[in-house]
Amino acid sequence: MTRVRILFAIAGVAMAIGLWLAFTSPVDELQGEYSRLLNIHAPAFWVAFLAFGFTALGSIAWLIRKTERWDRLAEASAEIGVLFTAIGLFVGMVWGQAVWGTPWDWADPRLMTTAVMFFVYLAYLALRRAIDDPVTRARRAAILGTVAVIQVPLVYFSVNLFRTLHQTQSIRPDGSTMPAEMVRAMLFNLAAFTIVYVALMVARIDVARAEAAAIPDTSLAGEAVRPPRLSEVDDV
Numbered sequence: 001m002t003r004v005r006i007l008f009a010i011a012g013v014a015m016a017i018g019l020w021l022a023f024t025s026p027v028d029e030l031q032g033e034y035s036r037l038l039n040i041h042a043p044a045f046w047v048a049f050l051a052f053g054f055t056a057l058g059s060i061a062w063l064i065r066k067t068e069r070w071d072r073l074a075e076a077s078a079e080i081g082v083l084f085t086a087i088g089l090f091v092g093m094v095w096g097q098a099v100w101g102t103p104w105d106w107a108d109p110r111l112m113t114t115a116v117m118f119f120v121y122l123a124y125l126a127l128r129r130a131i132d133d134p135v136t137r138a139r140r141a142a143i144l145g146t147v148a149v150i151q152v153p154l155v156y157f158s159v160n161l162f163r164t165l166h167q168t169q170s171i172r173p174d175g176s177t178m179p180a181e182m183v184r185a186m187l188f189n190l191a192a193f194t195i196v197y198v199a200l201m202v203a204r205i206d207v208a209r210a211e212a213a214a215i216p217d218t219s220l221a222g223e224a225v226r227p228p229r230l231s232e233v234d235d236v
Contacts, residue, residue, distance in 0.1 A: 004206065007199035014192035018043075021185035028178075034098045037091050038170075039186055043193035044088035045114075049152050050197060051081030052121065059145030062138055068212070071138040074145050076204035078124055080197060085118045100165055109162040110155065117151040124148060 018039065028035035058074030061067075092111075093103035106112055124144050131137035159166045170177050178186075 004203045011195045011199045018189040018192040025181045025185040037095045039189045041091045043189045044084045047193045047197045048081045048084040051077045055145045056149035059142035062142045072208045082121050108165045109158040110166040113155045113158050
């Protein structure tokens with residue numbers, strides 16, 4: 001537990017610095033103060049993409065190795081990915097209401113693909129809770145976790161493939177459309193959110209190990225139960 005506390009302490013300091021940078025960096029001329037939400041929106045989706053990538057990694061590793069630790073990693077990372085996707089969607093809706101005049105538009109490819117990704121990973125978590133047998137659960141979840149990650153590049157590149165409400169990436173290989181101070185603040189928050197992801201992963205995997213260790217060996221109890229023999233029944 002000591003390592004978890006240390007990780008969360010580092011994450012807390014990093015998030016505090018990131019918050020300070022977000023409030024002291026310049027704002028976009030058109031978006032005003034709402035442009036500061038980018039320091040939460042973009043890092044939240046970065047963590048979601050990272051988490052779903054590790055879910056796929058754990059799923060593929062389980063299909064090859066069939067070891068429980070990879071299944072735990074895949075499940076824990078998917079849970080964190082769903083959490084940060086929800087955060088990113090909520091912050092994006094707040095920003096959309098202020099800047100676009102609407103929190104949601106199903107005609108926008110980025111919003112549509114993100115919503116599909118969110119519900120697919122919710123289905124992944126629901127699948128894990130609907131199957132009792134651990135091997136069957138791990139196998140089916142691993143297959144879905146491996147296939148579902150295809151959505152991540154689709155969501156990321158959707159703004160380049162289809163142009164509607166969303167603008168293209170602000171940071172590209174050929175340069176950035178944002179001031180340097182805004183870029184530094186956002187990149188620092190990306191790092192801070194990544195530390196939060198690592199801390200949550202370590203904590204969640206520790207909880208999963210503890211839960212697995214707390215499950216009693218039901219086979220021993222079952223073997224101890226047997227029907228009475230006829231000779232052991234007293235005559236009435």
